[in-house]
């Protein structure tokens with residue numbers, strides 16, 4: 001981690017100036033802003049590091065910044081797997097002053113899964129209960145950063161489906177679908193641990209109406225970062241509990257619409273599923 005932090009600081013010093021910003025204040029914000037990684041891809045978590053508390057706007061959404069040790073502020077921007085490659089404007093706003101930067105998003109291709117579903121399974125959708133509860137839990141933005149890098153693997157087992165996979169159902173391409181997490185193959189009853197410290201934001205069960213996701217657990221890691229585990233056999237924590245990195249929180253199962261026992265882990269940043277692999281590898285810079 002020390003090496004990565006050193007690398008990040010190196011980048012932080014290599015500040016990139018905008019070509020022709022309109023005003024002095026815009027220039028000040030823009031020239032002090034560091035955007036990492038420099039060439040993100042769909043699924044990346046982008047860090048916008050600014051020398052003041054500012055709001056970052058990207059693709060019609062606003063993202064808050066939080067204080068880092070040392071006086072800088074950071075906003076986390078999630079890039080969906082559905083984002084097309086290209087240059088995107090990104091606005092940094094402070095007290096009505098707006099600095100604009102370009103975010104060059106590289107192309108990335110994800111695999112395709114061809115699924116055949118029987119009519120009864122194809123028709124199974126999330127109930128309003130689970131949809132509302134999960135949406136609320138994934139929208140949590142608590143100010144304290146509880147995670148430390150890198151994240152830990154949530155379960156022992158091989159990855160059976162990667163992040164971002166697209167699908168066809170019975171030969172029809174699912175337009176807005178992408179696999180919003182990683183699937184780990186593991187026997188029923190295998191221990192599932194917290195990938196980082198957090199607070200339990202949601203415990204949802206089949207009995208409560210979680211028919212598609214099955215037994216569901218959401219952890220709030222702070223500052224808009226949340227994890228979701230679905231298809232669990234059993235959940236060992238309660239809403240509001242604070243959990244440590246590596247703490248056993250649940251058991252692998254196949255509840256809900258699962259073809260067999262496995263763990264689906266989704267990592268969300270401000271409600272958009274990003275590639276957990278970046279967080280497992282510590283590519284989201286530094287301790288804080």
Ligand SMILES: [Zn+2]
Nearest residue numbers: 181182183264
């Ligand atoms: Zn999955």
